[in-house]
Amino acid sequence: MQHLRFLLYCTLNLVSHQASHKILASKVNCCAGVYSALNCQGYLDDKQIQTYASDGSPLMAHISHKVNHVEFSTGSLGHGLPFAVGKAILRKRRAIDGKVYRLLSDGELDEGSNWESFMFAGYHKLDNLTAIVDYNKLQSLSSTYNTLDLEPLEDKLTAFNWHVIRCNGHSIADLRATFAADSNSKPKLILCDTTKGHPITFMANKVDWHYKPPSKSQLEQIFAELHSFYK
Amino acid sequence: MRNSFIDCLVQFNDQGGNAFLLVGDLGYSVVEEFCEKHPDKFINVGVAEQNMAGIAAGIASEGFHVFCYSIGNFNTFRCAEQIRNDIDYHGFAVCTVSVGGGVAYGNMGYSHHAIQDMALMRTMPNTTIYAPVDGNETVACFNSIVSSRNPSYLRLHKSGERLITNLNAIIEPGVPQYVAGNPASKRILVTSGFCGQGAFDYVQINSDFCHYTMPAWGLKHKDNMTAFLDQYDEIVVIEDHLLDGGFCSWILESQIGNVNILKIRSKAVLTKAIGLVGSEQYLHAASKLFDL
Numbered sequence: 001m002q003h004l005r006f007l008l009y010c011t012l013n014l015v016s017h018q019a020s021h022k023i024l025a026s027k028v029n030c031c032a033g034v035y036s037a038l039n040c041q042g043y044l045d046d047k048q049i050q051t052y053a054s055d056g057s058p059l060m061a062h063i064s065h066k067v068n069h070v071e072f073s074t075g076s077l078g079h080g081l082p083f084a085v086g087k088a089i090l091r092k093r094r095a096i097d098g099k100v101y102r103l104l105s106d107g108e109l110d111e112g113s114n115w116e117s118f119m120f121a122g123y124h125k126l127d128n129l130t131a132i133v134d135y136n137k138l139q140s141l142s143s144t145y146n147t148l149d150l151e152p153l154e155d156k157l158t159a160f161n162w163h164v165i166r167c168n169g170h171s172i173a174d175l176r177a178t179f180a181a182d183s184n185s186k187p188k189l190i191l192c193d194t195t196k197g198h199p200i201t202f203m204a205n206k207v208d209w210h211y212k213p214p215s216k217s218q219l220e221q222i223f224a225e226l227h228s229f230y231k
Numbered sequence: 232m233r234n235s236f237i238d239c240l241v242q243f244n245d246q247g248g249n250a251f252l253l254v255g256d257l258g259y260s261v262v263e264e265f266c267e268k269h270p271d272k273f274i275n276v277g278v279a280e281q282n283m284a285g286i287a288a289g290i291a292s293e294g295f296h297v298f299c300y301s302i303g304n305f306n307t308f309r310c311a312e313q314i315r316n317d318i319d320y321h322g323f324a325v326c327t328v329s330v331g332g333g334v335a336y337g338n339m340g341y342s343h344h345a346i347q348d349m350a351l352m353r354t355m356p357n358t359t360i361y362a363p364v365d366g367n368e369t370v371a372c373f374n375s376i377v378s379s380r381n382p383s384y385l386r387l388h389k390s391g392e393r394l395i396t397n398l399n400a401i402i403e404p405g406v407p408q409y410v411a412g413n414p415a416s417k418r419i420l421v422t423s424g425f426c427g428q429g430a431f432d433y434v435q436i437n438s439d440f441c442h443y444t445m446p447a448w449g450l451k452h453k454d455n456m457t458a459f460l461d462q463y464d465e466i467v468v469i470e471d472h473l474l475d476g477g478f479c480s481w482i483l484e485s486q487i488g489n490v491n492i493l494k495i496r497s498k499a500v501l502t503k504a505i506g507l508v509g510s511e512q513y514l515h516a517a518s519k520l521f522d523l
Contacts, residue, residue: 072321073316079312079313079316081285082282083285083292085285085286086291086292087293090295112281117286119277119279
């Protein structure tokens with residue numbers, strides 16, 4: 001749910017008002033959020049969205065450039081940031097208005113290609129690039145702490161010459177402020193502290209829900225908790 | 232060959248072209264002129280080929296034709312998934328340019344021997360393979376590459392190539408080019424890339440063969456091969472690459488179900504040459520590449 005809120009925020013508030021911005025999602029499993037945001041904006045109609053992941057649908061269960069207004073397919077991790085860096089340096093050199101935004105997962109940061117890109121973007125002072133890390137501290141099999149432990153993540157990224165801002169990833173107000181903040185002529189990295197599964201009580205902070213679909217009764221509980229949370 | 236490529240790239244941009252050159256911290260005494268004349272379209276991305284391929288896709292998505300330059304295996308195998316997903320799948324105009332195709336970096340060892348690169352790159356559905364035999368064919372390959380917005384792989388040798396083909400040739404993917412020998416012969420040597428120079432020498436003293444190069448080919452360009460090979464009784468395919476997955480394998484695949492397949496012989500780098508140290512000539516000899 002947090003992914004959906006965040007991507008809705010980005011898509012509705014940035015793309016719709018400033019077409020020169022580029023928003024790209026490397027956090028591949030958030031495609032349902034991306035497609036939903038496109039649906040809310042009218043880029044995907046209600047009939048198309050219902051075909052999600054079904055036979056012959058363009059809406060594959062990872063982000064697909066076969067879908068209108070999606071520029072870059074992802075699925076394998078560590079590909080998104082280098083692509084965004086390429087767009088950012090070209091647009092900076094050509095003095096093209098607008099920023100490039102790239103959503104990353106925390107588990108994805110295990111991939112060395114991201115660190116090649118962090119080094120490159122910091123060196124080239126790509127201040128038109130913003131990377132957002134969904135730092136929910138869970139990856140595919142376990143926590144980030146029990147896998148490679150990304151910490152001290154802020155210090156590492158700061159050492160790579162990025163302007164790092166940490167915020168509550170569940171707070172639209174926090175996100176709004178960090179998006180608006182100056183990056184001191186550096187690429188900006190927004191480190192969003194989040195909880196996977198938030199705000200559903202039985203899903204929060206559990207690896208299982210990376211894989212499992214909810215049962216019908218669980219789905220009813222999810223809707224009830226969502227209505228309660230966002231009322 | 233390397234210089235012909237860079238000359239083409241410089242001239243292309245001098246004339247208003249939109250080529251962007253990325254190098255993986257390689258290209259000493261090759262890329263300087265481009266860097267000096269078109270600094271806004273040049274980046275040394277450092278020794279980081281995965282990043283280079285991803286950045287190339289990003290720049291190409293903004294309308295540029297991007298060239299990623301490095302040594303054989305570095306900008307292919309090291310970043311194979313980036314080429315597959317980011318470049319080929321999206322159909323971006325990115326040309327992966329490798330130098331030292333085959334065993335050109337002979338005594339540098341196995342890490343520098345590009346003898347499986349074509350096997351990798353030719354499985355990319357949207358990518359065309361370009362492997363010129365000399366500087367003139369390099370020019371023709373470049374012109375073909377920039378005439379489309381498709382992904383491509385340009386496999387260059389290192390240095391010391393003689394000019395054996397005509398300047399200003401126009402090449403098409405999947406169409407063999409006559410080079411030398413008796414054009415009426417029923418025996419043909421087919422090559423792709425630098426090793427065609429050895430085939431050229433062979434037909435000078437064996438007039439019962441003719442020699443054709445195949446400078447451009449790929450997964451989507453097999454349709455012409457049957458009609459072409461039908462003309463010959465004996466077909467010898469020579470390549471500075473392993474047989475498995477290489478140029479001869481591509482020809483064999485094009486002839487599945489066709490009697491031509493029985494006429495084809497392969498001369499390729501042998502696995503026993505892997506790990507040997509020596510000159511390019513020494514390594515070719517170890518594989519008996521031109522003992523026909």
